[in-house]
Amino acid sequence: MKIPAFKLEEFWRKYEFTSPYLLCCSDAETWSLEELLSLADSDSLKLWKSLAFGYTEAPGHPLLRKEIANLYDSLNSEQIFTFAGAEEGIYCTMRVLVEPGDHVITIDPCYQSLTSLPEAFGATITKVQLKPENHWKLDLEEVRKAFRSNTKLLILNYPHNPTGTLLEKKVLEGLISLARKHGTYIFCDEVYRYLEIDETLRMPSIADAYEKGIALNVMTKSFGFAGLRIGWLATQDDAFLHEAGSYKLYTSICNSAPSEILAIMALRAKEKVLQRNRDILLKNLHILEAFIKRNQEYVSWIRPQSGTMAILKLLLPVSVEDFTQDLVRSEGVLIMPGSVFDLPGNFFRIGFGKKNMPEILQRFETYLQAQGHHYAASRKPSH
Ligand SMILES: Cc1ncc(COP(=O)(O)O)c(C=O)c1O
Incomplete structure (x- = not known):
């Protein structure tokens, strides 16, 4: 391959x-270490001082998963699995969900791994174009036309890289109802969530909004901690999360121990x-x-x-x-x-x-x- x-x-x-x-x-x-430490609560400072450099738990430090779960309306820590940055989360998801012959819908332009990986793993891809004459907005009708009986996965990225667009609520609802009808997963790369210019336009996370929704997020983008390489998948779909977690055992196995503690600190000061x-x-x-x-x-x-x-x-x-x-x-x-x-x-x-x-x-x-x-x-x- x-x-x-x-x-x-x-x-x-x-x-x-x-x-x-x-x-x-x-x-x-x-953020610098000094700046982050100045925001830390006493409990996470204790964790930092008593840090040991052993292996960590594959799904992520329990306290980290708890802080991440707090970012969602309806999820608990068991519904979170952490990865090395967002990229490993994308890789493991595509490895688990995409099999040769599957049909996958992506949007174009997009962050390349969201389309190159499913394609490399054997999917037939339909790209729905975002057009400047349409203000780079996703056209629900075009997505509807792209759906097939074997559409396994719809891949979204909102807020969108590179156009900075969001999805309107009614478009998101339309996408979910299309996916539900076809038994399709929706993977939404949400790594720019929380930086909406008008915060009232923030979209619900796909992990809260759809039972077969898989949300991706990371400490890198909105939070400003790229070097921690702490990302995560959040979903109500326990079977999927278990499989994606199994895949991580072939890639990074577990997170960096210092990064986990620093991510806990940052999320507590979010x-x-x-x-x-x-x-x-x-x-x-x-x-x-x-x-x-x-x-x-x-x-x-x-x-x-x-x-x-x-x-x-x-x-x-x-x-x-x-x-x-x-x-x-x-x-x-x-x-x-x-x-x-x-x-x-x-x-x-x-x-x-x-x-x-x-x-x-x-x-x-x-x-x-x-x-x-x-x-x-x-x-x-x-x-
Ligand atoms: C939409 C999107 N997803 C994922 C990533 C990868 O993020 P990370 O560097 O945290 O793995 C990026 C990085 O540019 C991105 O723009």
């Missing part, structure tokens, strides 16, 4: 630690953690809005409904690929071209969850305007 190259992660492998100004990150501002992250991204969003207004000749966008990212369209007469290459080479500023998501057109992803975003945006703007003037000058008739 061959899995195709993971374009987005290869892109990061090439640039993340060599480019000084990352303007396309998808995670919230990273209100403060999320509030700081939201404050940064809401401030950055205003700055980004003003930037778009000032540069309407050069870029356009569909305003995202959720942090931490947005898709912009480059309006200059240059391919976004060449633009990106030149930008990173000459200015050290990194944006993510749409090709990483197989997205046609001159689109690119920008991230606005990081504290240094305004400063990097300024560098980007200087370059963008210089390019804009250059192309305007080259269009002028010469005398």
